[in-house]
Amino acid sequence: MSITYIGARVGMFILVVWLATTVIFFLPRIASDRNPVRERMIMMAATGNLSTGMEKVVAAYERDYGLDQPLYLQYIRYLSSVLRGDLNVSLIRHPTTVMDLIQERMPWTLGLVGFSILVAFALGSLSGATLAWPGAPTWLKGVLPIFLTLSPIPYFMLAFFLIFIFAVRHEWQPEWWPMLPIAGASKVGTIYDGWDLARVWDVVRHSILPASSIILSQVGFWALGMRGMMITTAGEDYVTLAQMRGLRPDRIFGQYGMRNALLPQLTSLALAMSLIVSGVILVEYIFRYPGMGSLLFDAIAGFDYFVIYGVVLVLIIFVATATLVLDLVYPLIDPRVRRAA
Amino acid sequence: MAEPVLTIRDLRVYFNIRAGTVRAVDGVDLDIAEGEKLGLVGESGSGKTTTALAIMRMIKPPGEIAGGTISLDGRDLVELSEPEMRSVRGNDIAMVPQAAMNALNPVRRVRDQMLDGLRDHGVNESRNRMQDRLTTLMAQVGLNANVLDLFPHELSGGMKQRVTIAMAICHNPRLILADEPTSALDVVVQRQVMETLEDVRSEIGAAVILVGHDMGLMAQFADRIGVMYAGKLVELATVEQIFANPRHPYTRLLISSLPDTDGKKRLQGIPGLPPSLLAVPPGCPFMPRCPEAMDICGVEAPELIGDIDIVSCHLHTETRVA
Ligand SMILES: Nc1ncnc2c1ncn2[C@@H]1O[C@H](COP(=O)(O)OP(=O)(O)OP(=O)(O)O)[C@@H](O)[C@H]1O
Ligand SMILES: [Mg+2]
Numbered sequence: 001m002s003i004t005y006i007g008a009r010v011g012m013f014i015l016v017v018w019l020a021t022t023v024i025f026f027l028p029r030i031a032s033d034r035n036p037v038r039e040r041m042i043m044m045a046a047t048g049n050l051s052t053g054m055e056k057v058v059a060a061y062e063r064d065y066g067l068d069q070p071l072y073l074q075y076i077r078y079l080s081s082v083l084r085g086d087l088n089v090s091l092i093r094h095p096t097t098v099m100d101l102i103q104e105r106m107p108w109t110l111g112l113v114g115f116s117i118l119v120a121f122a123l124g125s126l127s128g129a130t131l132a133w134p135g136a137p138t139w140l141k142g143v144l145p146i147f148l149t150l151s152p153i154p155y156f157m158l159a160f161f162l163i164f165i166f167a168v169r170h171e172w173q174p175e176w177w178p179m180l181p182i183a184g185a186s187k188v189g190t191i192y193d194g195w196d197l198a199r200v201w202d203v204v205r206h207s208i209l210p211a212s213s214i215i216l217s218q219v220g221f222w223a224l225g226m227r228g229m230m231i232t233t234a235g236e237d238y239v240t241l242a243q244m245r246g247l248r249p250d251r252i253f254g255q256y257g258m259r260n261a262l263l264p265q266l267t268s269l270a271l272a273m274s275l276i277v278s279g280v281i282l283v284e285y286i287f288r289y290p291g292m293g294s295l296l297f298d299a300i301a302g303f304d305y306f307v308i309y310g311v312v313l314v315l316i317i318f319v320a321t322a323t324l325v326l327d328l329v330y331p332l333i334d335p336r337v338r339r340a341a
Numbered sequence: 342m343a344e345p346v347l348t349i350r351d352l353r354v355y356f357n358i359r360a361g362t363v364r365a366v367d368g369v370d371l372d373i374a375e376g377e378k379l380g381l382v383g384e385s386g387s388g389k390t391t392t393a394l395a396i397m398r399m400i401k402p403p404g405e406i407a408g409g410t411i412s413l414d415g416r417d418l419v420e421l422s423e424p425e426m427r428s429v430r431g432n433d434i435a436m437v438p439q440a441a442m443n444a445l446n447p448v449r450r451v452r453d454q455m456l457d458g459l460r461d462h463g464v465n466e467s468r469n470r471m472q473d474r475l476t477t478l479m480a481q482v483g484l485n486a487n488v489l490d491l492f493p494h495e496l497s498g499g500m501k502q503r504v505t506i507a508m509a510i511c512h513n514p515r516l517i518l519a520d521e522p523t524s525a526l527d528v529v530v531q532r533q534v535m536e537t538l539e540d541v542r543s544e545i546g547a548a549v550i551l552v553g554h555d556m557g558l559m560a561q562f563a564d565r566i567g568v569m570y571a572g573k574l575v576e577l578a579t580v581e582q583i584f585a586n587p588r589h590p591y592t593r594l595l596i597s598s599l600p601d602t603d604g605k606k607r608l609q610g611i612p613g614l615p616p617s618l619l620a621v622p623p624g625c626p627f628m629p630r631c632p633e634a635m636d637i638c639g640v641e642a643p644e645l646i647g648d649i650d651i652v653s654c655h656l657h658t659e660t661r662v663a
Contacts, residue, residue, distance in 0.1 A: 237443040244397055244438070245508060246430030248461045256446050335492040336447055
């Protein structure tokens with residue numbers, strides 16, 4: 001892997017992030033002239049929390065954040081503060097900084113999304129590969145159509161479905177079945193210090209339904225892709241020769257079959273990343289999961305555009321990083337692209 | 342003739358497809374002596390590859406070994422369980438594949454792919470011993486040891502085929518099956534690879550079945566030649582016998598279709614098409630194309646005649662009867 005290859009990929013990464021930041025900066029501001037500061041003041045005035053002249057306060061805010069300046073100047077000002085690692089403050093939850101909000105929410109999203117994607121990908125790829133191979137267990141053949149049926153259903157529909165079955169209709173489950181929480185990431189009102197077993201279980205319990213809605217709707221997709229790739233791979237000459245050399249069946253399946261069939265799957269994973277992330281935002285909202293998705297949703301509702309900018313920026317960096325990592329790792333797992341790289 | 346390594350009796354391989362049953366191999370008898378070189382020739386679709394695959398028990402659905410026995414040193418391979426058969430593959434019988442271009446796993450180094458074979462057949466030696474083994478194998482097939490560290494896409498076609506030969510001889514098999522091992526290579530490399538194959542084969546004393554179309558190549562390489570037509574072995578004789586005195590009309594046509602030594606006469610082929618293997622008519626399958634067909638040929642299938650030189654043709658049934 002040459003320096004130019006790495007340089008080109010990293011350059012691409014920066015370009016993508018910058019372009020997306022720019023688009024997301026102007027889009028909401030051009031599309032709507034809502035003024036979140038004024039809206040907040042009106043709210044405060046309505047509840048009697050604002051004593052001095054509202055216009056003066058609004059003007060002071062706008063001056064502080066440069067909101068009274070032309071949009072392109074605001075853009076330059078925003079960009080330069082982002083480069084310094086400052087994402088400004090929330091206009092609604094003033095004076096909390098956007099960075100603080102993101103730091104608080106990010107671990108939840110990373111945990112939930114990272115875990116769900118990995119499980120769905122691993123489960124789907126493995127079962128798809130097994131199904132394409134001679135001697136696949138019959139029960140697996142029966143299960144796949146179920147997942148295939150689930151996969152075109154959007155996450156959020158599946159989420160409602162799960163809530164209905166496991167929460168609304170709790171009487172359908174056996175006695176010993178625990179009531180699965182349908183909102184939040186841990187039990188309301190419990191203060192934990194440090195991570196003990198009880199807290200881990202609490203978090204896991206809360207993640208079961210949101211994670212399931214992501215996993216259930218994705219397994220079929222990965223299984224289908226992998227099955228197709230694996231059928232092709234199973235007919236390759238190198239698999240036939242491996243069989244004729246009397247290699248162990250599990251080695252042929254893993255190192256000769258899956259290892260090759262997995263390569264296009266990984267590309268799909270990187271490509272699907274942005275779709276997955278956007279789908280997850282809705283799931284978080286439905287389950288009131290305190291992650292980036294809910295944060296973004298609330299920010300859009302309140303037109304808190306510094307928070308919108310911050311969250312979208314982080315999501316874009318997340319997706320672009322996934323692609324970058326894949327670009328950099330791919331030559332290591334496929335020797336054939338190594339020379340081109 | 343020495344004690345046979347491999348004895349095939351009445352081997353039948355059928356493919357059950359929607360249109361019916363394709364009798365790809367239909368009652369083949371064959372003995373291969375220790376260290377013998379047998380060439381298997383015949384037109385495309387005559388069942389050569391299917392025969393080789395059946396010996397490896399590598400016939401995949403919709404195909405099946407519908408009958409017969411394949412004995413390796415007295416053990417009937419048809420009866421073995423799949424795990425038992427796995428230890429025979431690569432160990433007692435090895436395959437040199439036709440399409441070497443794609444016969445190696447693209448994401449594994451040659452070294453690892455060679456080691457896979459050793460490990461999976463229970464060779465458990467120190468790193469250094471294994472290393473020495475691989476280096477020796479590479480030298481045997483005329484490759485530099487540094488090829489071990491390359492990936493398949495970094496090798497030429499000839500080098501890949503040499504690697505597959507190294508894999509084939511790695512466990513000193515009793516029998517090597519080589520299905521058109523050089524058909525994907527250019528003529529010069531073809532020769533070199535064939536010579537390498539013959540060198541290592543004679544070193545380990547393995548018997549070999551060489552499948553191919555090229556009678557010229559067979560003449561140089563084989564001790565005996567078997568001629569297949571429509572899933573049947575129609576003639577089997579020593580190379581000298583086959584070229585000096587071919588007895589089956591099909592064999593004669595095959596030989597006369599060879600280019601002359603000066604290379605002027607081009608390969609001319611044999612007029613007509615082989616019969617469909619779906620519905621084999623009664624009588625001799627070659628009859629419709631046979632220049633010497635007689636009345637009986639359309640009625641009765643000819644028996645196999647002879648012990649060492651074998652032929653299946655009414656021309657010879659009659660001479661014997663007469
Ligand atoms: N998977 C399959 N399904 C159906 N028929 C098959 C299958 N594989 C082989 N056959 C049939 O078996 C017959 C023998 O094929 P085979 O590959 O053994 O011929 P061959 O002598 O090796 O020919 P070639 O010289 O072209 O390699 C052919 O008529 C072919 O149509
Ligand atoms: Mg063939």
